[in-house]
Amino acid sequence: MKRITIAIDGFSSTGKSTVAKMLAKELDYIYVDTGAMYRAVTLFAMRHLYIKEGHFDKEALLRNLFKVSVKFKMNPSTGIADVYLNSENVEREIRTLEVSNFVSQIAAISEVRHLLVEKQKEMGKEKGIVMDGRDIGTVVFPEAELKVFMTATADERARRRYEELIAKGDNVTYEAVLENVVKRDALDTSREDSPLVKADDAILLDNTHTNIEDQFHILLQLSKDRIYGRC
Template identity: 45%
Template structure:
């Protein structure tokens, strides 16, 4: 059995459970977890904080080049060394991040940063286009899906647990809109890689999904 470190790409639509599962897989393998969505959210948060027009692409890319976005081993997120882990999960950021992520120059720069982070393998990376664009040579590619109803309920319960006001019907509409925007954007749209393994998480809990991915890793290493 090979023990060489691997790159694991986990893609899927909003609220499919990517981040939670990716964190658990990374912990089980003692790999580094790279939350690519948090990088786009960080830029979105900073743009909103500075009152920039998110439709002004030149201002957004100028902002990106002027800030540092970092992730630590405890999955905390920083912009210019300020911890913004909770702030980037706000509804305002969520409603604007797809627009920011659709800017080709932004994606090019952040994809480069993500590829540098993954250069030595031993990483679990989740997002919308990891298997197709960021790490097309990842040894393990997984595409998570779940029904809109299930994803809205998950996000609703997550908000309530954090004490954030939450409207289930609005969340359902937001997720449907996010799916449409992510799938139809011109640059690196949400798409399953041809060699990705699809896992429907609708009727599975976090542990079951995690174990399925760890089993894929085990099978890969046994064949390597």
């Protein structure tokens, strides 16, 4: 069976990672959450106080960027890969609203993007990969056989994210989550280096009113069409 590259881009909290994991598992493909890589670098910056509310020492982060190692390791209990920052499992920490508040600023730095994009391209050399993020179909894998761009209203995305964080026990408000979603949209679409845009040949999937199971089946059919050459 032919193996392909599947690039899933889109706005924050559209469920890209969830459906990409489901798709990779069904196809027996490698799954890579590139957003998690940027979150890991963000956590590194926060821990060293390079970035905090009202302060961002970009130069200090760049001087110490060589100290950052981001890897994925399979979690046998969940069947999916967790993110490791310098050999520490940070899967839980990088998903907090605090990290979300700063990740778009970190992701806008050209040096950070260059470092992680090179790692992402290396991961996809053998194909058989599902990768999600903001610039996978435009920068990382412009020749991907399947490109999908996911979107939903800001209100709906904030509701999903809020419910997810509450379920994890985080103390957040819907208003704070909505503010974060709107802020990240603005930063992601306006940055100079690899702004969030839909690739010309990407399929638009608005999932405002679509549940995760339906999204999965849509993506699975699109994938099979490419794998078996039906389009």
